[in-house]
Amino acid sequence: MKTPVRWFWLGAIVWPLLVVAARADSAPQVRLMRVPHGGVQPQALMDAVGTLHLVYLEGDPKACDVMYARRLARRTNFSMAVRVNSTPGSAIAIGTVRGAQLALGRNGRVNVAWNGSDRVSTSPAGATPMLYSRLNDAGDAFEPQRNLMTSTTHLDGGGSVAADGSGRVYVVWHAHKKIGPQEEIDRGVFVAFSEDDGKTFTAERQVNPPETGACGCCGLKAFADQHGSVAILFRSAGLSGDRDSTLLLSTNYGASFTTRVLGRWHVSTCPMSTHAMGLGGDALFGSWEKEGQIYYASIFPGLLDPVSDPVAVSGTTGNRKHPTFARGGAGRAPLVIAWTEGTGWEKGGALAWECLDANGVRTGSGRVGGIPVWSFAAAAAETDGSFTLIY
Numbered sequence: 001m002k003t004p005v006r007w008f009w010l011g012a013i014v015w016p017l018l019v020v021a022a023r024a025d026s027a028p029q030v031r032l033m034r035v036p037h038g039g040v041q042p043q044a045l046m047d048a049v050g051t052l053h054l055v056y057l058e059g060d061p062k063a064c065d066v067m068y069a070r071r072l073a074r075r076t077n078f079s080m081a082v083r084v085n086s087t088p089g090s091a092i093a094i095g096t097v098r099g100a101q102l103a104l105g106r107n108g109r110v111n112v113a114w115n116g117s118d119r120v121s122t123s124p125a126g127a128t129p130m131l132y133s134r135l136n137d138a139g140d141a142f143e144p145q146r147n148l149m150t151s152t153t154h155l156d157g158g159g160s161v162a163a164d165g166s167g168r169v170y171v172v173w174h175a176h177k178k179i180g181p182q183e184e185i186d187r188g189v190f191v192a193f194s195e196d197d198g199k200t201f202t203a204e205r206q207v208n209p210p211e212t213g214a215c216g217c218c219g220l221k222a223f224a225d226q227h228g229s230v231a232i233l234f235r236s237a238g239l240s241g242d243r244d245s246t247l248l249l250s251t252n253y254g255a256s257f258t259t260r261v262l263g264r265w266h267v268s269t270c271p272m273s274t275h276a277m278g279l280g281g282d283a284l285f286g287s288w289e290k291e292g293q294i295y296y297a298s299i300f301p302g303l304l305d306p307v308s309d310p311v312a313v314s315g316t317t318g319n320r321k322h323p324t325f326a327r328g329g330a331g332r333a334p335l336v337i338a339w340t341e342g343t344g345w346e347k348g349g350a351l352a353w354e355c356l357d358a359n360g361v362r363t364g365s366g367r368v369g370g371i372p373v374w375s376f377a378a379a380a381a382e383t384d385g386s387f388t389l390i391y
Contacts, residue, residue, distance in 0.1 A: 027355045027364030028334050029386040036069055036078055040375035041099035042390045046326075047108050049073060050383045054390065055084065055100045055112055061374050063089035063117045066100040068110065068135075068142070073383065084112050084133050086144040092117040092128075093374040096322065096343070097219035097274055098158040105163035110135040111198050113161035113171045116147070127153050130173045132161070134198040148192040150203045153178045157235075158219030158274065165226050169194040170254055171201065172222040172232055174214035184237040187214035191232075193254060207257045208248055213237035217270040221277040223284060229301040230254045233262070233275040233286045243267050245275065245288035251301045260307055262297055263290040272345075274376070276323045281333050287323035292316070294323045294339045314354055314362055317341045322376035328385055333358060336387040340376050341367070348373045351391050 035042045039056035046052050050073030057064045058081075066084035071077065084100065085091055091114050092098045098115035105111055116122075116129040129147035136143050149155065152175035159173030171192045176182050190204035208214070213236055220234035232248040245263035250256060265271075276287040276296075284299035293316055298308040313320075325337040335356045342349035354365040370391065371377070377391035 026357065028328065028336070030336060030353060030355065030364070030366060031386060031388045032368060033388055033390045035375075035390055036067075036081055038372070039067060040093055040372050041096065042378040043100060043102040044378035044380045044390055045102055045104055046380050046382070047104055052380055052388070053102060053104065053110060054078060054378070055102045057091055057093045057099050060089065061093040063119045064091045064093050065089065066091045066112060066114055068112065082141060084142045084145075085114070085131065086133070086142070087120055090116050090120040090131065090145065095217065095272060096374050096376065097217060097272055101158070101160045101221075103161045103163040103169070103224075105169055106165050106167045106197055109163075109197055111161050111163050111169050112142070113159055115155055115158055115173075122147060122149070128155050130155055130159050130171065132171050132198065132201075148201055148204065149173075149175065151178055152176060152190055152204055154182065154187075156216045157214075160220055160222040160232075162222040162224035162230060163198075164224045167195055167197045168224065168253060169198040169201075170222055170224055170230060172220060174220060174234060184216055185211075185213035185239055187216065187237065189214055189220065189232060189234055189248060191254060207232070207254070208234075208236075208246075209259055211238075212246060212259065215243045215270050217272045218243075219274040221275040223277040223279070225279060225284065227301070228253045229284065230257075231277055231284050231286065231299060231301070232257075233277045233288060235271075235273060235275075236261075241266055241268055243271065245290065247286065247299065247307065249299065249301060249306065262286065262307065262310060263288050263295055265290045274322050276325055278325070280325070280327045280335065281329075285325060285327065287325055287337060289321050289323065292318040292320055294320045294337070296323070296325070296337060311360070313337060313339065314365065319344075320352070324377055324379045326379035326381040326387055328381040328387070334363070334385070336379055336381075336389070338377050338379050338389055340371050343371055343376070346373055348375070351377050351389065353389060355387070
């Protein structure tokens, strides 16, 4: 009778260890890669044929350049970078919230939008422009940059760009109307829309309810899918001091939007945060910062209650910012979500991440130092099931 008891207790000890080991073995490989030439604020997207597209900032943080490079499938190095901005020094890295944003449109056309620097201010008062450029038809250079602001002013926190496979492009930012009150509660989220792959745009129009406002120094993030959904995640600014991560969601190609608060946060000062938004398998996926922690949720545009319950990443440091993520393949696939730790004004920090399986169970994590000043990381899902973090 002693032997079975001994085996029972041995199994009780070993079996959980085997399960933990199996879970560790199931974690996808995460590769780390530096931004070329010491660049900062990378944004990366993987296209359908496995080409990795990358934009980043390079040069003087007050007046820098937007650079674009690509890494072909089954290659390990990026191509020679091409400057996106036609006016040198017309981007800004200071603050870590105003850098270039990237979207792939019809036939993989690259669309880039960014906040302009003081070098290209549009008035004596120093109003900076919301700039846009796209890859030309030959695919070897970018068209001259364009300012899409016509009726708005006081651009501050970072704008974004989204595109679908049918030629629609959305450039999004928050600002004040040129005529009217100029408090934070009066800031609005504006969209300029194109139906011809970014060749022409409509004048901007406000898409958030007037009572939400917009937190001046926080970046927003936009994404458009192939089914008419357009999602914008931004930080609102209420009169009572609420600075909530708020979702604007359209299911009719941006014709109208509903509003949903994802992360409530009562804070007296602007946290200078950024958001992540994109495709996460069969749903959209959004991530945001709240009280020094990173949260995420899945978004299902076709449902009556379209947002899953928010989930926090594991552990806490009290100073987590700038989330990014990537999901491998369609459906319920593994996910990596990454963020910075310890970064701040004129201060670099560390990169941390965790991997989740198709059921949302944590399968691995990591942390490494070396996030430069004014920077964060970008995540990409590789065709072999691994992930790449670029920082």
